[in-house]
Amino acid sequence: PQTIYLKDYTPFGYLIDSVELTFKLHPTKTRVLSKIAFRPNPEATDNRFFLHGEDLTLISAKIDGQDVTVRHVDGGLEADGPARAFIWEAEVEISPSTNTALEGLYMSNGMYCTQCEAEGFRKITYYPDRPDVMATFDVRIEGEEPILLSNGNPGAKGEGFAEWSDPWKKPAYLFALVAGDLINHPGSFTTQSGKDVELNIWVRPWDEHKCAFGMQALKDSMKWDEDVYGREYDLDIFNIVAVDDFNMGAMENKGLNIFNSSAVLASPETSTDANFKRIEAIIAHEYFHNWTGNRITCRDWFQLCLKEGLTVYRDQQFTADMRSGDVARIENVLALRARQFPEDQGPLSHPVRPEEFQEINNFYTATVYEKGAEVIGMLKTLVGDDAYANALDLYFERHDGDAATIEDWLKVFEDATGRDLTQFKLWYSQSGTPKVSVSEDWDAESGTFSLTFTQSTAPTPGQDVKDPKVIPIAIGLLSPEGEEIQATEIFEMTEATQTYQAKGLSVRPVPSILRGFSAPVILEQDIDNTRRAFLFAHDTDSFNRWEAGRDLARDALLDMIENDAAPSALYLDSLRKVFADDTLDPAYRAYLQAQPGESDLARTLAAKGVTPDPDKIHAASKAFKQAKADALKDLLRPIYEDNQIDGPFVPDAEGSGKRALANSVLSLITKLDGGTLAQSQFEAADNMTQKLAALSQLVTAGKGTDAITAFYDQWKEDRLVIDKWFSLQVALAGPDDAAKVATALTQHPDFDMKNPNRFRATLGALAGNHAGFHHKSGAGYKVLTDWLIKLDDLNPQTTARMCSAFQTWKNYDPDRQALIKAQLERILAKEGLSRDTSEMITRILG
Template identity: 40%
Template sequence: MVHTTELSFELSEDKTIVSSEVSYYQNPNLKNKSNFLFLNGVDLELISILINGVEPNYKLVKDGLELSDLSAEFVLKINTRIHPEKNTSLNGLYQSSGNFCTQCEAHGFRQITYYLDRPDVLSVFTTHIKADFKRYPVLLSNGNLIESKPGEVTWHDPSLKPCYLFALVAGDFAVLEDAYTTLSGNEVALKIYVEAHNIDKTQFAMDSLKRSFAWDEQRFGLEYDLDVYMIVAVDDFNMGAMENKGLNIFNSTYVLANPETATDKDFINVEAVIGHEYFHNWTGNRVTCQDWFQLSLKEGLTVFRDQEFTSDLHSRSIKRIEDVNGLRTFQFAEDAGPMKHPVRPESYIEMNNFYTFTVYEKGAEVIRMIHTFLGEDGFQKGMKLYFERHDGQAVTIDNFISAMNDANDFNFDVFMTWYSQPGTPEVEIKTNYNVDSQSYCVTIKQLGEHTYYLPIRYGLLNDQGGEVDQGVLVLSEREQSYHFNNLEHEPTPSWLRGFSAPIKLKSDLTLAQRIFLIENDTDSFSRWDNVQELWLLLILKPDQIDETSLFDALENILNNVQDPSLVCEMITLPSERFIHLRVDEIDVVEVKRKREAVIDQLINRFGSLFLNIYTNLNGDDDHELTPEAVGARSLKNICLYYLTKAGKFELAYDQFNNANCMSDRLSSFNALLSVNNPYKDKAIEKFFETYKKDVQVMDKWFSAQSLSPMMSVNGIRQLMKHELFSFNTPNRLRSVVGGFTQNFVQFHNQEGYELLTEVIIKLNGSNPQIGARLVSIYNHWKRYTPELRDLQKQQLESILAIDDLSNDIFEIVHSALK
């Protein structure tokens, strides 16, 4: 175990010297004492090593350092040399745009110095940094600044933390400063560091940070504990952001925003990610994970908290729809693939591969079910007890559940299946109404191998759309029946309101009942969910649905828009990617053809109505971020998309030229790139000339072209030769190559696969973490048509055969082939 950790960094252009002085002691709780210690270390050049001033018995081995003949307590001093300027993995200490920054979660700290790189090893850190003041005037680390002079600083973090939360930043930055006074009256200095040319895009991030402070105090009673809270934005970052104690390092995408360069979605995402990382101060930092199998302890819980943050500040119903749509599209696919795993994984080869939708988003759904069972007051009681018991500790999911148990006298033992079993539970609901007894019987059956404890929120509607009953049915057995009495007429049931459990639900709802719910349900999620099911039916099994009744209902909704955001979601068809999950064999051409055919039906029926809505909403826009303003823009722009598909190219080009916010400009740009038209190339050139100096907007420019139905493999190769393309910048690589993999018809062929495999093999030597994300595109190879299936298998086998294949990529390829 570790008492204290003192680190000294001498930063220079061609090398960095790291000196560590760590006070170790033997864990008194160990039954079998040992005088041996293994320290993790990767790509380090050892200069010197001393224990209590004497060179110890040590041995350099693969991935670390072995020490023997140790006493119960000792001070270990190690000097190492590292090369951040050559570190393309973007883990450990590396450079971005000439500035130094770190990423230590999950195992990056071992690329900085030899250390017990485990989340349950907690220490107080002191960090000294020396660098050329002219090149690196800003020198940052965790905690509070205790000494400073030009080119030399010392930071001290009084909080116990694991090394994965260590951070260091050195560079030439501009800073936006503000302050926040906590409920207890403590003033916290707030600082956001960015490259100087981006300083005008930081005010929204600062406002979001202050809203995060206030919301966590008001909703959870949690205050910040240091004198300063800092955010640094860098362009080269593998993840979205990192919650390092007091010094968050962000992918610049989630910090920089103004109406000229950011869409409504960008703004809300910036606010959500800033909130997420701030909320980690308690759920992740003050209380952290005992081991990486407990990752959802901090991530699932904090995702739930950031979802609630966005829901409280914006539209709760739209936030829920977006989250569920993402869960079903990505996490359900993960559950059905070769890398499926429980919310609490049982094993891994490379931990980076388990920062997944299952751990994060499904983990958040599990927390949401706990909240449903306990209610807001009970959940807050459990959170309070959790912090009282475990502040300053590294703990497990079981510790969290025990706090919820004990604070509410609620037995969650049967609930733990959610943490231990992979896969998506399937549930079936059948109903029967007895006219004579005026009773309604609901039978719910779990179809899978395991029995889950889960809540099904419901409502029963009468013929006028009024609720005759609503509540939560708790399912704990393989099959259960529920009876509702004294109902004069058979009700229309609304099941799984708000998506109260992350399950696949089959019900005996008729077409007429679904259409009735689309028009009358008081639950917005249910209205959207039912129309999505009917879109899927119209796309995949058109002979089983009379589209006239569906379109009549939608016409009533479009003629009387109550919630523009909800209407936009309702007239947006399921994505091709989601449709792939609902077919037995994926034929990318056929799926696109069928989806486009339904879009044509929509346009034929509602073209004039779309034009009326667009015209009415296309007035002056002062770019407010209220739910009403965001909803109006979203509905206007989905109408513009359909109108452009219908041939009204001038309408889109006029909006592109005259838009006063990025939401409108990017929507019209994407619309113009969705179909051949005389304005497409002009728009591409003008967009580039206007924004070529803005990194984040150029990511959008690259992405829009990669997703265009007119893009080809050769076109992608040309984009990768563009002067602004950088292979070593994850955001740009994701925009071009990652975007193209979602352009299903254009990507899924031999040339597309060969391009992706070339990229993956190159990333294996430079940034295997991003390579692993891209190779997962092949995870569902067995579900494609025979020709594509064989081609994808060949690519997986060729990747597996390369020399020195990284653990990140090997684990995914091996699982896919197995």
């Protein structure tokens, strides 16, 4: 496969003034007619007229009304393009119903839908399918489906046809079309300038009762973007469509967002608080793309973080405003460490702005998204809130309608703030997670407290040498009694080694470092557990307080794993004191007692140079939980009772926080009562949050057989709930059973490998069951590999994405490494392996 490099970027030889598309829908013989007005691009040096095209049957091609001879070349066609303005017309035939890759135009449960990002439009018609080619689109859809949708504003509509017109120039990746037997959950929004916008969530009739939450989230997002970023919606209508078969979470097509049904449909009976929170965030994310992604798009796919990092950052800000900011930060950091850190510390490590790829679909990664968002957060910390707001205003003013680059983005900040961002730009180009180590010094005579920081980043693929980065380190100082004696300050680290000093202190302070996780680094602090316990009890920064408790728990767990130690009394004592504090926000309190997961422990061991033993980690994790339950015994039942809610289920911060705390306590109570309370919660629950938490506890306690059957019988008609049913059984299976349970479920009549949600619920859950996946027999590796090989023929994108389950393989012992390597080589040897999967496996093998 061909590698594409950022350095090779050249503009396309032509500009497009308008695109007219007509679709004559048919499951296997859809005709797409295109009429495109091209003119030479004065800024281009290469005027080759090349149009991308894949899996298309060309029926006819004309230039200015005359048949034209085209040359079919790799990835598309070429024709002799005149050196003047001209009209290209083509007719192609495509087969949506056999398109299982879910890219381009495809069918999902009888409805037509599209996914064009990144390079799916070339499966719809011949076109310069690159984000820097922007045009207005007029679309006519002919089909017998009652609802026919595309981007922009609605035009003429009649029996068997509908027309749509999008006045905003856009790249082809934002094109969308939907046709099906759908009903709308309607809403409306009046923008800040008084324009009425029609809102719709389009679903199958049986899902109408699951739309209200998503509609409210959409209105909240529209309002928030006006209030916080001054961004107003720019069409008469905003449509969202729920689709069952979808590779991603959702897609921000202009005016017609298409959502994986799991990312928009919700009801209290069928969705958990976590689902509601995710839906709210994804609806916001896709809506926010209207400005950060659509009005200002990316010049090329290397700039993906320009829209994704910024839009994730914006959706994180939104969530923090809608819910608890403290808890939101913890959740973001947990996700970053679980998904991005392993990526950045393994063979798939790549810069936030990659410089080469074979298949761009493989770069929709935690690094581009989540680390990309962290980079923006650091930029805001460094320049300050007001300067950030000014810079964003300038960005929207200067680049509206552009296909922009990271250079453009940083130039805006330089111009708005006068700051030189040359060194900061390394965050975009240098991969790897920096380590920041810190040592302390106290000069009692002068009352000077010093923190000396040293930063380093290990080599990553293709990058042996790393330069020091700009790292904003938030520091606060506490007195030995736990009073804050210095509020949070930002120390800007720019050198490899640099010292921070606080002067004029009367006592040696206790520092709280990297508050709020002010930079995506690994902080190495040589502190003992007494200090950690102190911070766990007293830190005035909520993030660092939680972090101290987690570090203490992690250290206790590692001691159990490595030295067969007993669970740390210091930790259990500290936890008791903190956990008893009922003035704390319940959601935050639930996180205070959560322990690091097994994969996290395995990575921590590997980073210390210790080979992780998945069985030992699993056993220690269970024993640790039991010890917590024993130590907190008398507190548990009152906390459980205090956090039950009378009245109807409301998926807001307050209610979800109480349920999170009660359910976290239930998991400890189950360690003591063997599942009695879980059984009664399971039977009484009127909402999925409590139902699923109880079911998980019953399964974990080995008492889940009847409940699993009852749950299935109750929900077998609801695909999204049955995804949970598949996932839970695999995720909670014991180490010896996980591969067997996953295999048995793949034989269940409801298993459907063509549905990415169901595939991930089953095989993704296996990859996430640490001790089961890494079972010494290799059964976990084999089952996943068998299915990846099968799926690759149908859906390369989801297959490739799931290969990352193997990215940590070099952390394990030689036997496990050999088992995994054999499976990776088996995938690579598959005849006709997709470009997506081939690139992933080659990179993982290193």
